[in-house]
Amino acid sequence: MKKAEHLELYRQMVVIRRLEESAAHLYQEGKIGGFLHLYIGQEAVSTGLISMRQPQDRVITAYRDHGVAINCGISANAVMAELLGKETGTSKGRGGSMHMADTEKNFWGGHAIVGAHLPIAAGLALGDQYEENDAVTICMFGDGATNIGFFHEALNLSAVWDLPVLWVCENNQYGMGTEIKRASAVEEMRQKAEGYGMPNLRTEGGMDIMQVREAAGDAIEHIRSGKGPFFLEIVTYRFVGHSMGDPERYREKEEVTKWREDDPIGIYNKYLVDEKVAKAADLDKVEAEAEAEVEAAVKFAEESPEPALDTLFDHVYVEEN
Secondary structure (H helix, E strand, C coil), X not given: CCHHHHHHHHHHHHHHHHHHXXXXXXXXXXXXXXXXXXXXXXXXXXXXXXXXXXXXXXXXXXXXXXXXXXXXXXXXXXXXXXXXXXXXXXXXXXXXXXXXXXXHHCECCCXXXXXXXXXXXXXXXXXXXXXXXXXXXXXXXXXXXXXXXXXXXXXXXXXXXXXXXXXXXXXXCEECCEEHHHCCCCCCCCHHHHXXXXXXXXXXXXXXXXXXXXXXXHHHHHHHHHHCCEEEEEECCCCCCCCCCCCCCCCCHHHHHHHHCCCHHHHHHHHHHHCCCCCHHHHHHHHHHHHHHHHHHHHHHHHCCCCCHHHCCCCCCCCCC
C-alpha cells in the first residue's frame, strides 16, 4: 500500500469515530429519533474489510451501519443528514440510522431485523452467480445473529449452491446485553460454519486494521477463485452500549477499560509511525481534517430541509408508466 492509501483508511476510521460521537450528542439533544447503534470501537473491521473489495463486490450489513456507509463511499454529509431524517440524507430521510443504503455504490443497506439480511445476501450472490459476474457479496452481521434461523438457512443454501458470498461475523462478544456463552452452545462462531462444510477462519485481530485486511483478502480471494462461500469471524469490541438506550449494566468497567487500551485508531496510528509510513504530523493533519469534515456534516444536516409531506409515499412502490 502507498502512503496515500494508508492515510485514506486512517481518515475513514477517524471520520467514523467523530461522526458517531457527534451523533450521540445530537441524539441526546433530541435531534435524532428512533434507535441509534454506534460503531465506536469497531472501526477497524469495516474499514479493513471493505478496503479489500473490488467495485463490483456488494456489501450488506445489519443496523450498526453508519461506519459501513462511510467506508462504502457515502459522504459524511449524507450519513448525518439521514440520521436527522433530512431530504439530503442517503435514503432521503426515510431510512434513518438503521436503513442506510446506496446501491450505486454497491452498498445494499443496513437492516434492522436481526439476521434478516442474510437470505438477501444469498440472493445477491445467487444473482451474480447466475449472471456470471465476477463479484463477491460481503455480508456482515453480529454474533447474536448466528442464533437466528435466517443465519442457518442462508449458510446452508450458500454452501449447497457454492454461492460467492463472504459471511463476516463481527463478534463483539455480546448479543445486545447477553454474553456469548449464555446464548450460544459454542463460543467460536466460526464453528457454526463447520456444520455446512464451509471453510472458515477466526481472527482475534479485529482491533487491528492490518490483520483484518489480511484475513479479508485471503477470504475474498478464496471465493473469487470459484471455491464457494467462506465464513470469517472477526473478534472485536464496542466501546459503548448496544444502543443509546443501553444502561450497560452487564459489563464490568474493568473489561471495557481493558479493551479501550486496544483502540483501533491508536493501533493504526502507532503502526503507521513505527513503520515510517507516515509521520505523527501527517496523522494529526488527517485527524484535524476529519474533525472539520464531521463538523461541516452536522451543519449541513441541521440546515437541510425536511422531506415534504407530499413525498411521503415516494420510493415505496415501483411506478409503472
